[in-house]
Amino acid sequence: MINAGIVGASGYTGGELMRLLLNHPNVNIEAATSRRLAGEAVSDTHKHLRGFIDLKFEDLDPEEIKERCDVVFVAVPHGTAMNIVPELIDNDVKVIDLSADYRLKTDIFEQVYGMEHADPRDAVFGLVELHPEIKDQSFIANPGCYPTGATLSAAPLADAGLLNMAIFDSKSGITGAGINPTPASHYPNMAENVQAYKLTTHRHRAEIFQELNRLDANLTNVSFTPHVVPSIRGILTTAHLFVNDDLSVEDVRGIYSEFYKNKPFVRVLDDIPSLGAVRGSNFCDIGFEVDANNGRIVVISAIDNLVKGASGQAIQNMNVMCGLDETTGIWTPATSP
Amino acid sequence: MINAGIVGASGYTGGELMRLLLNHPNVNIEAATSRRLAGEAVSDTHKHLRGFIDLKFEDLDPEEIKERCDVVFVAVPHGTAMNIVPELIDNDVKVIDLSADYRLKTDIFEQVYGMEHADPRDAVFGLVELHPEIKDQSFIANPGCYPTGATLSAAPLADAGLLNMAIFDSKSGITGAGINPTPASHYPNMAENVQAYKLTTHRHRAEIFQELNRLDANLTNVSFTPHVVPSIRGILTTAHLFVNDDLSVEDVRGIYSEFYKNKPFVRVLDDIPSLGAVRGSNFCDIGFEVDANNGRIVVISAIDNLVKGASGQAIQNMNVMCGLDETTGIWTPATSP
Amino acid sequence: MINAGIVGASGYTGGELMRLLLNHPNVNIEAATSRRLAGEAVSDTHKHLRGFIDLKFEDLDPEEIKERCDVVFVAVPHGTAMNIVPELIDNDVKVIDLSADYRLKTDIFEQVYGMEHADPRDAVFGLVELHPEIKDQSFIANPGCYPTGATLSAAPLADAGLLNMAIFDSKSGITGAGINPTPASHYPNMAENVQAYKLTTHRHRAEIFQELNRLDANLTNVSFTPHVVPSIRGILTTAHLFVNDDLSVEDVRGIYSEFYKNKPFVRVLDDIPSLGAVRGSNFCDIGFEVDANNGRIVVISAIDNLVKGASGQAIQNMNVMCGLDETTGIWTPATSP
Amino acid sequence: MINAGIVGASGYTGGELMRLLLNHPNVNIEAATSRRLAGEAVSDTHKHLRGFIDLKFEDLDPEEIKERCDVVFVAVPHGTAMNIVPELIDNDVKVIDLSADYRLKTDIFEQVYGMEHADPRDAVFGLVELHPEIKDQSFIANPGCYPTGATLSAAPLADAGLLNMAIFDSKSGITGAGINPTPASHYPNMAENVQAYKLTTHRHRAEIFQELNRLDANLTNVSFTPHVVPSIRGILTTAHLFVNDDLSVEDVRGIYSEFYKNKPFVRVLDDIPSLGAVRGSNFCDIGFEVDANNGRIVVISAIDNLVKGASGQAIQNMNVMCGLDETTGIWTPATSP
Incomplete structure (x- = not known):
């Protein structure tokens, strides 16, 4: 033990x-x-x-x-x-x-x-899906919640050298702000609302940039705007990804499926992810559409901010560091609805 | 298997x-x-x-x-x-x-x-905490969601012959109404609202009555009023219990603790239960206060309507019927917050 | 002006x-x-x-x-x-x-x-529907939010000398707890939850009792249990009223309609009130069912706690004190949905 | 009359x-x-x-x-x-x-x-702030809900010829989907969730494009992705606007303030708008930040989809068509919180 x-x-x-x-x-x-x-x-x-x-x-x-x-x-x-x-x-x-x-x-x-x-x-950045070297480490920096969902939504295209510009528009549950009551988490302020904040200056942008730039050193235009929505848990990231090539739906699906094969916690879907299907679980669900007219691919990723975005991912890291199967103890479906 | x-x-x-x-x-x-x-x-x-x-x-x-x-x-x-x-x-x-x-x-x-x-x-009524005879059965009627929370909140007092009258005022999450969209489950109707319904005629009253009356044949005045609240899961029942004796907090605690000892899924608390602490789990949390002036004891029970109020309890029944420990496979804490 | x-x-x-x-x-x-x-x-x-x-x-x-x-x-x-x-x-x-x-x-x-x-x-208690003497006053104590909805739900029966016992089970939006963030108003605690509190000891019970007892000096058994629900505004009160006479639906409707005729802000309905229909407005909607078997009448009242339960009622008082029509400036429908 | x-x-x-x-x-x-x-x-x-x-x-x-x-x-x-x-x-x-x-x-x-x-x-497009010619019309096409908030968020920059590319990421309350229950509006699906849909193909994109392209014929790269969030009312639009010039905060504020002077229903704010401050009212609140590193300006607009996004704007149109002050009858603050 x-x-x-x-x-x-x-x-x-x-x-x-x-x-x-x-x-x-x-x-x-x-x-x-x-x-x-x-x-x-x-x-x-x-x-x-x-x-x-x-x-x-x-x-x-x-x-x-x-x-x-x-x-x-x-x-x-x-x-x-x-x-x-x-x-x-x-x-x-x-x-x-x-x-x-x-x-x-x-x-x-x-x-x-x-x-x-x-x-x-x-330290090694503990995004298991991108860092196989974790298995030899004894110290890991566990990723931020927003960077987990955002990076996973764009990594396959960055890795393929196809990404020109990325705009991440994220919608987070309010537990990301912690257990202590604040005006932002006050029910009359949060319910029936969407609150954008730090429109251009959120610190997590640097993590997302670092990871994507590591995959493609030419990628420089990466921006990130966070919002809180009336949800306890979850981050849905809408990645507006501009690519330097004409890509069909099949192309994109191929790139993502290949990139995430053997990554048990990333599910590449045919439909659009939503928070309910990952609530309480360590999954990152990914779906997308191609907007050929504007050279844009819209990728949606959904995670539970407290699990894949924090504690679940930390245990996933522990599993890999300890030589266990990465799914050990965290292979449970979401609590849904 | x-x-x-x-x-x-x-x-x-x-x-x-x-x-x-x-x-x-x-x-x-x-x-x-x-x-x-x-x-x-x-x-x-x-x-x-x-x-x-x-x-x-x-x-x-x-x-x-x-x-x-x-x-x-x-x-x-x-x-x-x-x-x-x-x-x-x-x-x-x-x-x-x-x-x-x-x-x-x-x-x-x-x-x-x-x-x-x-x-x-x-058929035997599958409320495991009240029906030890389940272990010999091959057919069980699993209880309704409201009757589970309501009956557990009052059973110790009924069993002790102390209960004169019981009024159950229950607040349920909307999944109790099923997976199909209806006006009641329409978000603009349900959010920011509380909807009382079948104020005096809900069919689950008969189940509650049957079980309590089985414990105390003299108990006849049992009423039940359900409400839906803006919650996906959970039933909080406020039981207004009128007793025929002066009971102190210690008396009531003693009666409930004794009644539910060795019942792993009922937690008798010192504070007031809430839905978050049972969400996704098979627990029934119980707390209470004594209103000596009015001869009333207010007992609160909290369950997840889909787990202890339905599927979790069904598995608990299966465990007992199959000779397994009743907690097998369902001994997990709530997903909270 | x-x-x-x-x-x-x-x-x-x-x-x-x-x-x-x-x-x-x-x-x-x-x-x-x-x-x-x-x-x-x-x-x-x-x-x-x-x-x-x-x-x-x-x-x-x-x-x-x-x-x-x-x-x-x-x-x-x-x-x-x-x-x-x-x-x-x-x-x-x-x-x-x-x-x-x-x-x-x-x-x-x-x-x-x-x-x-x-x-x-x-001071005169500023529940306009019950206190015609307000028009000659220069100082008024505006009622509490819970007492407004609870008292209006039961006053006609108390006034008729028919009420034996009253149990008020109220469900309030969280703005009743004020503008400052607290653990109770913290979104992860409040959303998807129902929180009962002060099960037997809430101070508003004394107001409800004082007003009903004024209408019927024999009425002594009055109890009150409050809850907060995931709603910004609104109080839905479920009044479990035990009466000393067999009353038909028509009897009860007659008593309430007569009592509240010429009271423009009380609407006696044929169906069950809900918070959406009073949100942002000064109305108190009332509906009921008769539970003949248990000698119980279940009355539901719905108000907006910040309007009829506080500021709207205060202006209604001002109107009467100033010799204006009581509806002046506050005769607006709810914002619904 | x-x-x-x-x-x-x-x-x-x-x-x-x-x-x-x-x-x-x-x-x-x-x-x-x-x-x-x-x-x-x-x-x-x-x-x-x-x-x-x-x-x-x-x-x-x-x-x-x-x-x-x-x-x-x-x-x-x-x-x-x-x-x-x-x-x-x-x-x-x-x-x-x-x-x-x-x-x-x-x-x-x-x-x-x-x-x-x-x-x-x-027909004349009934966005009063952009179409002074409404006052002579007897037939008006009232704008869609999304196009109202999106167009108003970007029009000043388009009108100034400064806009190169616009990505609108909108978050809507569910009343936009109508009064009839659907799986999307089913409370267990909508609550605690964010649902992106029609990521690249929503019909409202054409309206937004038509209006912005009218202001700047060179603008072609306009995209739009809608989401529903757990809110009854409201649309918050996050406009990621890429400009062909270095603009300071003061520049942008000047452009917006000038463009919307004498437009009583558009409030250009110093902080970030949110839905609570426009709920039930005909306002469009606008705030922004400049992301100089990426040549991006992030503009947030907030409207009530049923008022400024539909019925309130229709009355605003009627007022102008009938020679009344455009604010007549709809100059009321939001119901907040």
């Missing part, structure tokens, strides 16, 4: 890690830390776990965590993770960081996040 | 049976019938099951089903089940009927549903 | 007062106070009023308000109003207090709210 | 026309037709109008309508309007057609809608 620890377990990604790990045949949840809630029962915060988990939140230092855990998931805010991760990393302890701290090259991180990096180290 | 068949698999309870059975270690889904969709892939209707199930809907007669299946779940409308069940029943085939046809004593059924019963046979 | 002032104008009831008063032919909005937002444009907070109102929030003392205003709406929290109202009251200034401070008899207030009353004065 | 008739009054736009016209000081609603519901009370369908309107639906032929009405709103499906409009048009009767039949040049209409046009006549 793998002894797993979760650093910063009081939020949504922490709760979701535990919900999923409870079903994992090879994992024992050994520790859940929270400075603020230390001493309180985990299931007082994550009430759906009552009867499943007897742990109390603990306030542990990295040394203690390392002693007790084989794998550590770091689920603290960006800027905090970089002060914890260095002490955790060890040949025998595997670390998956769900924060933004190690996803970008250090200089880009410092520019985008406006802060000096306390631990300027490179 | 148990070979399971689902008769009438195109609706929500059919989809939910398959979602749950796919996780069951002892079950193989052998057949899913639908006259209307025969020949179509199951996952074209239940899109969240893409990648998990390769079955096509079939149009099978009872003889064919019996040949291939050890357990059959009947998920057709009331009035239809009674024409299928008799041919299915067999010493070697176990049948769980999710329709209303066998839940009530025949004469009550005929009165409440306004039709003659084609197969006037008694 | 009537010069109106709003004390505490930054919340939902303040915004709603302005939205409605902007349509009122006899009113000029003269002042909107907020200590916290003094100096900021009203329409920066209430963005839907952009283009309609140029006022800035001001931090005014009662003397300044009195000088500029003929009518003052007090929309501050309970416990605060009692320190402002005394200085506002004046023969020439009419005051409508939307807080809870003056709704209950002083001794009951002190008991229910657990505080000493700074200004133990009696 | 203007006597107004509504042909096809049983749907959402019919109901909304009546809700708004009831507040119009110069209009009397003289007739509401529906073949299917002839003889039934209008308020049995539009329940929020109970107490406001005593009309019954009638099955009238155009001659009868013309005799009784000065202005006729045609709210029937496309393909039907073209068979009614010719008989209605008359020097003394003004006609506003809310269907798609007369919005496009005839040849484009026939191509886009795949049908022959029974009445190939040109």
Whole structure:
């Protein structure tokens, strides 16, 4: 059994890690830390776990965590993770960081996040479908929620050198903003509404750009506009992709199917994905149409932001890092409707 | 392995049976019938099951089903089940009927549903927490969604002979009305609304009454008023229970805890249940307050109408009927938030 | 023109007062106070009023308000109003207090709210349909949102001396909890949920009881259980009313129709009310069914909690106090769907 | 007084026309037709109008309508309007057609809608902000809901000759799909979801293109992708506009403010619009950000699809056609929250 620890377990990604790990045949949840809630029962915060988990939140230092855990998931805010991760990393302890701290090259991180990096180290970007090298790593930077759905929607065309320009228009459920109430998450503001924000400046654009640019160094025009919609979970990304070639529906289907063969969590569909079919699951559903008149391909990807966009993907990374089948413990269908 | 068949698999309870059975270690889904969709892939209707199930809907007669299946779940409308069940029943085939046809004593059924019963046979009411005799049965009438939450909320007091009068005010998600669009399920009508209906005449009252009256033959004043609320899943029942004795909080807690000890799917809480903590799971959460001034105890129960209120409970019944632990394959926490 | 002032104008009831008063032919909005937002444009907070109102929030003392205003709406929290109202009251200034401070008899207030009353004065309870004496008053206590819908649902039977016991089970939109984000109003908690709270101890029970008991001094068994549902606005109250006589549908219809004739904002319907038909309007829709077997009448009332349950009713009070037709400026249909 | 008739009054736009016209000081609603519901009370369908309107639906032929009405709103499906409009048009009767039949040049209409046009006549496109010539017309084609929000978001840049390419990504409330229940409007499908559809082929693209191309004949690359979101009302359009010049925030603000000065229903904001601030009102709110790196300007427009996107705009057209101030009867703030 793998002894797993979760650093910063009081939020949504922490709760979701535990919900999923409870079903994992090879994992024992050994520790859940929270400075603020230390001493309180985990299931007082994550009430759906009552009867499943007897742990109390603990306030542990990295040394203690390392002693007790084989794998550590770091689920603290960006800027905090970089002060914890260095002490955790060890040949025998595997670390998956769900924060933004190690996803970008250090200089880009410092520019985008406006802060000096306390631990300027490179990490492999944990998008399993694009990074086979994960299997040899002991430290992984788990991707952001928006970058997961956006990158997967465009990667096959970028990889084929066919992509000229990409505009990602994403619609997210509000859990992406966290467990703490804010004006944006206030029901009278969120219900019956769509709220666009950071129309041109969202930090996740840098992750999407980095990944697509890695696949095609000539691709420079990548833009991203996020919205929140009245949904608890899920991100639907509408990728308006402009290509430098005439592509038929069959061409596009061929490119995507080939690119994602043997990627069990990406389903390339004949119809248009929607959030219901991925809710609670680790899938990324992809569908598309070709707009030949405008040289545009519209690709839709759907993920659950808390699973494939965060905790499920983190476990997928853990599986690969630990030599398990990547689907172990997370091969469950969505809860739908 | 148990070979399971689902008769009438195109609706929500059919989809939910398959979602749950796919996780069951002892079950193989052998057949899913639908006259209307025969020949179509199951996952074209239940899109969240893409990648998990390769079955096509079939149009099978009872003889064919019996040949291939050890357990059959009947998920057709009331009035239809009674024409299928008799041919299915067999010493070697176990049948769980999710329709209303066998839940009530025949004469009550005929009165409440306004039709003659084609197969006037008694069945055990499949509320596992109240019916230990299920383990010896090969035919079970699975309870209605409202009766499950309402009966569990009041059974301990009825069993103790303390209940004088019960008023159940239930709030249900709209999946209880089925997979077909109707004015009631039309988003502009359902969103931002609460719709009370059948204020005094809902057929499920008879089930609730039958079960509580079985526990206390003196109890006669039982009423039930249902509402739909803007939620996909879930039933929250507010039980206004008038008791013939002064009961303290500790008294009530003692009665409920004792009654539900060793009932793993009923969680008696110190706080007030809500739908999020049971969504997608087979739990019934129960909480309460005592209104000493009015001789009233307010008990709240929360279930997922498609799981504990239908398909999950059906599998719980199957487990007991097959000699498995009742939690097998359905011991998963809610998907929350 | 009537010069109106709003004390505490930054919340939902303040915004709603302005939205409605902007349509009122006899009113000029003269002042909107907020200590916290003094100096900021009203329409920066209430963005839907952009283009309609140029006022800035001001931090005014009662003397300044009195000088500029003929009518003052007090929309501050309970416990605060009692320190402002005394200085506002004046023969020439009419005051409508939307807080809870003056709704209950002083001794009951002190008991229910657990505080000493700074200004133990009696006020007329501003439920226009039940209090014709409002027309001679210069100070009115505007009713609470729940008590408005609950009292109107049961008053005709209480007035007729027919009511033995009343159980009010209310379902409210979340704006009743105010403009500030809280865990209860956090979208992931509120959406797809129903949250019961204060099952037996909500303070509004005292208001409902006071009003019904005034109509029938023998009525003592009155209980109230509130819930929030996923809706921005609206309160649907399910009144389980036990009567001491056999009443037919026609009897009940006759009693309600007679009681509410010449009450333009109460619509007694042949079908079951729902929130959509009153959204944004000052109506209280009422429908019912008779449950003869249990001696129960189930009455449903639907109001918009911010309009008939707060700001619209306050303007209705103002109209009556000022000798205007009670419908002036608020005779508009709901925004539906 | 203007006597107004509504042909096809049983749907959402019919109901909304009546809700708004009831507040119009110069209009009397003289007739509401529906073949299917002839003889039934209008308020049995539009329940929020109970107490406001005593009309019954009638099955009238155009001659009868013309005799009784000065202005006729045609709210029937496309393909039907073209068979009614010719008989209605008359020097003394003004006609506003809310269907798609007369919005496009005839040849484009026939191509886009795949049908022959029974009445190939040109009409003025009723987007008041762009068509001052409306004031002399007696027949107007009222714009589609999506084209209203999309066109207004981009018109100032097109008019200035600065627009190279436009991608409209729109998010609509589900009332745009009508009053009849469908799988798309089924609450379990719509709630907690975002559904993209007709990714590249929606017919409204042709309207948007026609209007923008009229302003700038060189503009050819215009694409449009619609989505439905869990909202009853509203369309939020995210316009990704690529410009052929470096434009600062001040430049863009200047262009929009100048273009929309004296257009009372367009509010150019400093922040990002959202649906709540326009709900139930005739406003189009516009905000934007400049993405200098990508030569992109992201403009957000928010409208209520049933008001500015349909019935409110139709009344705005009527006002202009009848020589009234364009705001008459529809100058009301949104119902928010």
